[in-house]
Amino acid sequence: MTNKDSSRNKIKTRLFWITIILITWEIMAKSGAFPEAIFPSLLDIARALGDSVVSGEILLQTGFSLVLILEGFLISLLAAILMSSLAVSNKVFNGLVDTLTAIAHPLPGIALLPLIIIWFGTGTLSIIVIIVHSVIWPMILNIMTGFRAISPVYKEAGLNFGLNHFRIIKDIMIPASLPYVLSGMRIGWARAWRALISAEMIFGAVGLKGGLGWYIFKQRVFMDTPGMFAGLFVIVLIGIIVEDYVFAAFEERTVKKWGMI
Amino acid sequence: MKVKVIVSILVFLFFGFTLAGCSTVGKVREEKLQIRIAEQYGLAYAPVQIMKEKKLIEKYLPEIEITWRQLGNTAAIREAMLAGELDVGFMAIPPFLIGWDKGMEWKIACGLSSSPVGLVVNKDNIKSIQDFTPEDRIALPQPGSVQHILLSLASEKLWGDPSRLDNLLVTLGHPDGMNALLAQREVSAHFTTPPYLFKELENPGMHQILDGREAMGEEFTFIVGVTTAELYQDQPKVYDAFLRALEEAVNFMDKNPVETVDILAEAYQIEQEELLKYLEHPDMAYSLEVKGVMKFADFMQKNDYIKREPANLEEVLWDRNDK
Amino acid sequence: MGNDLKDEEDNFRDRAVTIRLRSVSKYYQSSQATLRVLDNIDLDIYQGEILAILGPSGCGKTTLLRQIAGFDHRESGSLLMDGQEIVKPEVKRIMIFQDFNQLFPWKTVIQNVVYPLQVNSIGESDAANNEIALQYLKLVELSGFEDSYPHQLSGGMKQKAAMARALTLKPKVLLMDEPFGSLDALTRISLQNLLLKVWRETGVTIVFVTHDIQEAVILSDRIAVMGRGTVGIKKVIPNLLDRPRVVGVAGYAEIYGYVYSLMDINSER
Numbered sequence A: 001m002t003n004k005d006s007s008r009n010k011i012k013t014r015l016f017w018i019t020i021i022l023i024t025w026e027i028m029a030k031s032g033a034f035p036e037a038i039f040p041s042l043l044d045i046a047r048a049l050g051d052s053v054v055s056g057e058i059l060l061q062t063g064f065s066l067v068l069i070l071e072g073f074l075i076s077l078l079a080a081i082l083m084s085s086l087a088v089s090n091k092v093f094n095g096l097v098d099t100l101t102a103i104a105h106p107l108p109g110i111a112l113l114p115l116i117i118i119w120f121g122t123g124t125l126s127i128i129v130i131i132v133h134s135v136i137w138p139m140i141l142n143i144m145t146g147f148r149a150i151s152p153v154y155k156e157a158g159l160n161f162g163l164n165h166f167r168i169i170k171d172i173m174i175p176a177s178l179p180y181v182l183s184g185m186r187i188g189w190a191r192a193w194r195a196l197i198s199a200e201m202i203f204g205a206v207g208l209k210g211g212l213g214w215y216i217f218k219q220r221v222f223m224d225t226p227g228m229f230a231g232l233f234v235i236v237l238i239g240i241i242v243e244d245y246v247f248a249a250f251e252e253r254t255v256k257k258w259g260m261i
Numbered sequence B: 001m002k003v004k005v006i007v008s009i010l011v012f013l014f015f016g017f018t019l020a021g022c023s024t025v026g027k028v029r030e031e032k033l034q035i036r037i038a039e040q041y042g043l044a045y046a047p048v049q050i051m052k053e054k055k056l057i058e059k060y061l062p063e064i065e066i067t068w069r070q071l072g073n074t075a076a077i078r079e080a081m082l083a084g085e086l087d088v089g090f091m092a093i094p095p096f097l098i099g100w101d102k103g104m105e106w107k108i109a110c111g112l113s114s115s116p117v118g119l120v121v122n123k124d125n126i127k128s129i130q131d132f133t134p135e136d137r138i139a140l141p142q143p144g145s146v147q148h149i150l151l152s153l154a155s156e157k158l159w160g161d162p163s164r165l166d167n168l169l170v171t172l173g174h175p176d177g178m179n180a181l182l183a184q185r186e187v188s189a190h191f192t193t194p195p196y197l198f199k200e201l202e203n204p205g206m207h208q209i210l211d212g213r214e215a216m217g218e219e220f221t222f223i224v225g226v227t228t229a230e231l232y233q234d235q236p237k238v239y240d241a242f243l244r245a246l247e248e249a250v251n252f253m254d255k256n257p258v259e260t261v262d263i264l265a266e267a268y269q270i271e272q273e274e275l276l277k278y279l280e281h282p283d284m285a286y287s288l289e290v291k292g293v294m295k296f297a298d299f300m301q302k303n304d305y306i307k308r309e310p311a312n313l314e315e316v317l318w319d320r321n322d323k
Numbered sequence C: 001m002g003n004d005l006k007d008e009e010d011n012f013r014d015r016a017v018t019i020r021l022r023s024v025s026k027y028y029q030s031s032q033a034t035l036r037v038l039d040n041i042d043l044d045i046y047q048g049e050i051l052a053i054l055g056p057s058g059c060g061k062t063t064l065l066r067q068i069a070g071f072d073h074r075e076s077g078s079l080l081m082d083g084q085e086i087v088k089p090e091v092k093r094i095m096i097f098q099d100f101n102q103l104f105p106w107k108t109v110i111q112n113v114v115y116p117l118q119v120n121s122i123g124e125s126d127a128a129n130n131e132i133a134l135q136y137l138k139l140v141e142l143s144g145f146e147d148s149y150p151h152q153l154s155g156g157m158k159q160k161a162a163m164a165r166a167l168t169l170k171p172k173v174l175l176m177d178e179p180f181g182s183l184d185a186l187t188r189i190s191l192q193n194l195l196l197k198v199w200r201e202t203g204v205t206i207v208f209v210t211h212d213i214q215e216a217v218i219l220s221d222r223i224a225v226m227g228r229g230t231v232g233i234k235k236v237i238p239n240l241l242d243r244p245r246v247v248g249v250a251g252y253a254e255i256y257g258y259v260y261s262l263m264d265i266n267s268e269r
Ligand SMILES: Nc1ncnc2c1ncn2[C@@H]1O[C@H](COP(=O)(O)OP(=O)(O)O)[C@@H](O)[C@H]1O
Pocket: C028, C029, C035, C037, C055, C056, C057, C058, C059, C060, C061, C062, C063, C064
């Protein structure tokens, strides 16, 4: 019960501050202290958002971005689980994964962009590569930390029941490290989203329409500041939905329900 | 509890208005002899480089304080000028018009250069823009750039539909665009300027299917110098010194080709011979004259890139004698 | 009295040996020294008995039990179960750990109990496995908690569920490492009684590690006393008190006193 109360309280506090921010915003926009191109009024932003929703543009582009990010995210998740599993199974592979992670983790995807263009071109493949690069390393780091943190009792109980190595990983190590996998997913999501938006802003339209980053970039080059804010609004909205509803709900149904965190 | 909430709101509002206040204070800046210019690399900006290296503005106004800022692209320069951080920027006519259309208080002060602009393709079977298929991708710096508008002009001429090729566009900076073109993957065309244009054409299998003048149907100034109303109106001495310095730089390039090449080769890190070849290209010209503004404006307004069109050139060009 | 016990040990002579340890040695290597935790241990475990392994903390009880389970490598010696060398953990010897958190937290109680059955494809169907699991949950008196998650159970209930999970595979030997060590006194007594009931009904052999003399006396048929430090098994004492036993029944004091004297408790630094 207290849990629900505190979440309701959180929403209340947020709504309160959002209202204050919006009011201040509007007062400043209307005060004329800034040119409209710097500080558009809320009405203009809402109109820009409305227009692009009606024309379907922003929806299409958001959808395009979301599909890309989901693809990249799933690939990374599976690859990270596979690589971490191999790493705990084999010393040689462990060294390899450790080295690769140490090299690649600190590299921002955007820094790799020129190289990625040469190797993979400027299509959706390149965007996926950047997303995978952004997600997979923090994911592996988290999963490996999770694997190391598992109480040996779980594995020994599994061995005692006659589990083979594969099933120890699949049935015990992965669920047992789920809290770590989840926090890896959170970090990965944030990084993937950032990488995607920046890549789209640099690459421009890949595919027919291009994604949300492209949308914002287009508003920028045509100096449509309200439109830019409309794009940012969509990004914030998706961020909140994913964090508060997707991840939080998943956590509620798994690790929280199981008393693991 | 109530008190706390009210106090936090007040603090928040206070910061908000301080911020607003700052920018208002910035507006009534007293006349200080200073100028802030965006520095850009590329052959089309050569006179700016000469002006900087030869300290020509200082020559006309010795006590001036000059700030050279380096910014990534036209959009960033425009945003910096909008924010009041820059007085002078150099860019192509279409991005200038977009800013003007959005109410930015700025006008063209002068022309700077005309330059070859070309659409290079890496496929033999593409002989004109008619031959692009939906699988082809055309790289150019950004939508709303002069390359984009030129391509739209060509499309309109051919099909009566300026946005016909818009779905094929990929936005890439010049170096990345060149890499992508030479990699021969999905990017099959690149709309670009020297030195990238020349470098690309040196590669086997690359050929040019469209040039700027052909698309435009007339000669036009590629890069213009744009200044804020603030500089023009509040600091006429500085504005004047800037224009005179630029003029001298153009003349200097004409009269001292050897020293020019020395300075530019050093600044752009290009071989002297190569540079000379670029500078001597017949389409590469430097002049303060401004050509093509009304044609761009007309086309861009008709096709919704901008909402209003200047009634005459004076609306977008500072008059040198009206102060 | 010493003689009496000696005679009574003869009662076990002709019982079948399930597990036989001969000269088992297990060392732990640290940077400075080698810790000889188990040094040439001999021990027989008879079929169907409850053998208590009793000793102070750090004397090597867990190490010994893990050897019997087959979890760890050993330096030397032989460890036979029904004539076969023990080299790895097997379902015929199931370990119940001291740690309350040995059930998988992401599975409900029934899922935990069913899991070993599924792994070993015991029942014909999931429904059959479920039936078996329910039976064992009933045996350990945990009916009604099938769908709870482990974190919702008390420590005692967790250990009951662990017993049910261990028993489903019908192991010949249960290895229990101070399973009730962290429970409050009342719960511990009730779980001891439950364990005895389970033992009677299933006939499973139990090796029960404890540091509690009373627990050893109440539960076991024999008590292997390990000494302070790593001196190995000092003596194996038969414990023939009549069952059911409670503290203070006839003979309780004698055997308690005898074990107590063997543990040289007062020599503690
Ligand atoms: N993995 C290990 N590495 C090194 N020393 C250990 C290890 N496990 C146990 N020991 C040492 O071996 C001795 C016996 O431990 P243990 O068998 O756990 O004792 P008990 O279960 O009787 O309390 C202790 O001194 C302990 O510190």
